[in-house]
Amino acid sequence: MDHFIKNIVSLLKEKIDLPEDGIKRLIEIPPDPKMGDYAFPCYSLSKTLKKSPNVIATELSNAIHTVRPIAEIKAIGPYVNFFVEKETLSEITLKTISEERDNYGIRSAGKGKTVIVDFSSPNIAKHLAVHHLRSALIGNAIYHIYKTLGYRCVGINHLGDWGTQFGQLIVAYKKWGGENAHHAYTVTDLNDLYVKFHQEAEKDPGLEDEAREWFKKLESGDAEAKNIWQHFKDISLKEFQKIYDMLGIHFDAFVGESFYNTMVQDTVTRIKEKGITKVSEQALIVDLEPYHMPPCLLRKKDDTTLYATRDIAAAEYRKKTYDFDKMIYVVGSEQKLHFNQFFKVLELMGYNWANCCVHVDFGLMKFKDGKMSTRKGKVVLLEDLLVEAVERIKEIIEEKNPSLENKEAIARDVGIGAVIFADLCTKRSKDVVFDWDEALNFEGETGPYVQYTHARLCSILRKFGKPMTADINFGLLKEDETVILIKNLGQFPSVIMKAAEFYEPSLICNYLIDVCASLNRFYNAHRVLSDDAELTKARILLVNTTRQVIKNGLRLLGMQAPERM
């Protein structure tokens, strides 16, 4: 907590020839609370003072004296260790949380600044599958994390709704679409048409030309082509929305690639005017050789543009429309090179905001025995996974808490939450191997563990049933399990800051696991409700603030915090 560190720095700065900031940076938290609450390592001083760090630590600890709220100063090896008054620690932490409630953790670091989060961004006319999960969940979490830090956030779903494949689909639809005319079209039907097109195209290569023809019509605004394409888009969006609703994900804008179709020509002209383009093998490129990258292709030899061109146009448009301070692209790491190239082109175009663009990449999702691929039909549909997770939770509820009211809704919150937590729990950069059993295993460090802990706390508060107060005797919260928990609670704001700095939602997951583990240790060792009214009041405050922190943390991840389960 900043409060104590400030006090420690002011004690140390009298005796140490280091800037305040330097001292502050060195202060750390000892691995074992028995050693102290904060520690100052003396290694870096030993060079200038030409003494061993142990000697310096001893001398320093003798030279400075305790002042409230620092209770004790002790040299242990090369460290000066500080013990704070537990009462003050508890009071500051718990009062802050119970005053700020749902706002605990909110900061104003981003006040007045705008962040764009470009995430999920699936291709239309295809199902959302489990490998689409990561971008959606990581992006959603980052959106919430930045919002908590006071940024104005704009969540954009950059739909893949443009390209030659829509020419193919139109051809297939016109030729064989009647077969499904007896019912409302679904994404499955579109998928079937897509597969059928590729089967037929092998026999009849003329189909590819027809498809190119239709895409050209689409590009030039042909009414029939546009109507059919719009129909595909409507069908897809309707299905996507159903999944986003299940996941509790909201976008501020669904703006697909098609939207930039009218702008790309101007964009290309602007790039050309900068004199950074050249023609190579009939294509228009930006040579990135000086930056040790392959060239960025802007226009194919048939004069049509590529996705890099559309990305540049989109970036220009977004800067103009939203005047963002940061733009975050949550896209798989297989596109790392693409983003490096495209950011470099923005820089070469002279946009000083180019370095405000960030590619937040993540490892890909694979099956145990190979890659996922829509072409081979080797995918697990996202909806199937979510439904299965909810079903599985329902069985567990039936077994453990059959009298629970509102089982459906709670199973939904817990099942979906389990999937969200499992996906966000590992660091972004790691590849994830999808395994049904693993994805649906809810024991140990999982979403249900966190939600269950939350539900138990709610249960205690219900049973207590009286108004709570932060006006308690903080001296009663003194056991080891209690103090560790309180210290954990106080770390929440800095964990959010760190998660934002590294674009790493997994830090929130790890933190919540920590808090819950501390809580459960406390829960097992001490009774909250007892005949001792003062002690009960104090522990109730601890229970309520812990509940609040868990709830706020889950919200950052896009998860619900059910009060019973």
Add this chain to the structure above:
RNA sequence: GCGCCAGUAGCUCAGUUGGAUAGAGCAUCGGAUUUCUAAUCCGGCGGUCGAGGGUUCAAGUCCUUCCUGGCGCGCCA
């Protein structure tokens, strides 16, 4: 071939600006409940941190070479 990412306990992973004894969960073995939800908690077992070399008082963390796996490398997105 070149570039990027990953490699830590049997399995899945923490360990971010180099610091005190490398930590969790799962699995396995043993224990805790007259109790606020046992979807919990405690203990045992389990490690040449992929390998070698280097920098440093100090390296899982930084540099370097190599090994393994994944991804990417001009007209797909």
